[in-house]
Amino acid sequence: MAEVASKKPLLSKQDRKLVSDPLNDNNPITVQVLGVCSALAVTSNLANSIVMSVAVILVTAAANVTISSIRNLIPTRVRMIVQLVVIAALVIAVREALQAFAFPVYKELAVYVGLIITNCIVMGRLEAFAMANRPFPALLDGIGNGLGYGVILIAVGFFRELFGAGKLLGYKVIPNVIYDFGYTDNGIMILPIASIFLIGIFIWVQRSFYQDLIDIS
């Protein structure tokens, strides 16, 4: 990817594209098919999906900026090790800070934070973008990809919690009247397998609307 030229308004058209592209045309989950593992594991309800999305946005953005700042110093042969060390260090720092300053959030997050280290999106963006671009575009790219990931996660979490438990964010939304007519919560929706179906459906719908996404991989 070419370096984005500086001395432009705060967010040039190219800059905006860095954030908006991953939301649809280059979505990390449905188009690049990265980070699917965590999208299966933590989306059983909406609240978890939101928390995980926020955490991943923070880590992709921070890791992109860090790697981009030292990109000219990193020896090519060990660049992946360097990227992993940076990601792991950031994740541990976030974890320590949460444990000290926001213990209730830490207790909710502890499980996900470890998962972020193994999230292919973070390393994918470091390798594909941060290694070749300046810190500011890298920051936008990190935020954009984090958002693109988050959108899918939240959508999956929404459907799984709604149909699996009849709730959203822990509140009952399907009225009891419907249950009285014989409706039951769908047990398979709370299992990780449901995310496979849902993500498959998302990819199908997205590619029927945007034909040019077909067979790009």
Next chain:
Amino acid sequence: MSKFNKDSNVYTIGFLAILALVVALTLGVLSQSLKPLSDANIKLDTRKKILMSCVSDPNSVATKDETWINDTYENAISGILIDINGDTVADVVPEGSYDFRNEVKNKGDARQIPIYSYTDEKDSTYYIVQMIGMGLWDEINGYLCIGSDWNTIKGVAFDHKGETPGLGAELVKPWFTSQFINKKLFDQEGNYAFKVYKAGKYTSGENGVDGMSGATLTTEGVDMMVRATVDMYSSKFNPVNL
């Protein structure tokens, strides 16, 4: 950068050494400087869990502030350590330095285990014992509050390290823990009869609760943990008295 050959072995090793040093130093300093804060959080969280196992409105504890938790804890709860024969070996449980996990896993029959007593507003006394077990992925633990008959459960509070969110991690939720209240550990003949059933298999009865759907192994883990706790405190749980 022209001075260095970025692909030379010396540069690569040097770079990694500096990186490792910087990262280790940063994380070390961060961890040590935040330790007092995290330790205080852990102590408060432990007190909160002990209270949640025994007070009549456990859900309200989560919304209370630090002062309320510390005041209530200091007024209503006191702990002792006992040995395997049930004899008292310490009049207080040293908060912060007492390591239940280590006692249970490494000390065998020499272990010292805590019993807390809780006195409620009506001056009834309850006992709280500590639990530890395995879930699907990692440790699960908690507190079990028991009436002075050592049979009727007053309440439980669970915690976990890595159970799956939305499935096994549901063990901390009120819908699960509130089922334990007023259930009995032993049947009429004095045999241990308490069971955490597979989700949907529990119908009725005073010796069981319903498990978590989609989390069979965590459910079994809770069942085994309660059983192991009664076994560990067998000097106190004495069905002959029933």
